[in-house]
Amino acid sequence: MNWWKLYLVLLTVLALFFPARGIFIIFYSLAIIYWGAGRLLKYALDRLEVTRSAQRTRLFPGDVGEISLTFRNRTLIPVAWLSGYEHLPVALEAGRAKRWVISLGPVASTAASYSVTGSQRGVYTVGPLDISAGEPLGLYQFSRTIKTAHDIVVYPRIYPLPELGLPSKLPYGNVQTKQPIFPDPARIIGVRGYQAGDSRQSIHWKLSARTGQLQVKLFQHTVAVDTVLFLNLNEADYPVQELYTASELAIEASASLASHLIRAGEPVGLISNANLVRELAAEAALAESSLAQGPGGQETLEEPISAGPTIRLLPRKGTPQLMQILEALAAAECRGGAPFPQLLVDEARNLAWGTTLLVVTPVDSAALIDNVMALLPLGYQVLVFVVGRKVVHPQLLYRSSQRNLQLFHIVRRSSGELEIG
16 A cells, blocks of 8 residues: 555656646546545445344254355445455354355345354354455455344254163053043944944944944043153252263253154153253344343343243144254253252142153252152152163162153263163
8 A cells, every 4th residue: 555655646746747648647547546445445345234044043963054144235336355254153163264255246235155064052143244345456455343143053962762762661642541531532442332322423333334233432531641851950960070961961862752752743841940041143132121220330131030940841742842842952051050859849730630741860869759759649650861870769760661650761872872771
């Protein structure tokens, strides 16, 4: 840029002592380029619009997703080159920045994209976006930071039923009842002769045609029950040396159980004392609006303190419920939370009779087992999955599937797969 100043000074001297038309033309042309190019480039950069194709990218471990951005030049000034880069979290792509260079014509738009691999479970936010622009002669270069963010949600790993080692007779679904007021039309246990008052829908027409007499289907009387996952992510219950590995194992086991049951058509819910990652771009405005003026005029962020669960998803069926559970598990972290044994009792008593409780915890403590025993007379079925190294109550292992309380020990093999003992 200093050479341009020297050229303009020399041309000024020449124009003063040698009044030639060509010198004036060159002088004014260079002066316009020197002083005008920078202002025009900055004007175009300040009015540049950047939009993202989506607010959030959802990935399973190992999946590759594409993040796309659209740059729109709303002025008549062309941008010779425009570079941009975004820094990714260390857990994704080892924190390497994604860079690209494009050019924009007058009133034009161009798209740029980059790929990201879901290498580790979690909720991540990329942004803001840093961009730089310049003109062909290299006289000026301007930079700008655009406040645009994008969420990347990496779901926990889901293990199929054989890999997870789930018992083949996992007690879930309908349970039989002695009260003949809940006939299940999908479960026929026999037939009998027609009696006055029998419903036409219960008549076995094919058998009646063969026997020549009206026959009525006999149904098993059942009650449809729900399944609720209770996930313990209270940091105090995990050994320090196993905090990360055991908590990840608990989250993956919960995701696998939820996926298996929902795909089997069962209603599943999730209750946990986990700490949730709140660094979502969609929630940024809400977090800023919650800033309150503290003492002395300082801004403080007020966070509600609750002894209850941070995740409470009521039992529902279908893929949308599964994705909601997986999204909650993706944002879950192991931090100090509500005492799990008391949380289990408080929340279970609000559930329907006969609900199956799948308890995923690092330790089967005496307090937890005592509270579980107190729930059994109320009609609940409880399966406890221990993800820690040691089982405190080994006598509860390998119990019959007909028992209302069963205990399983989940361990990770050297290959990374899960195994239930």
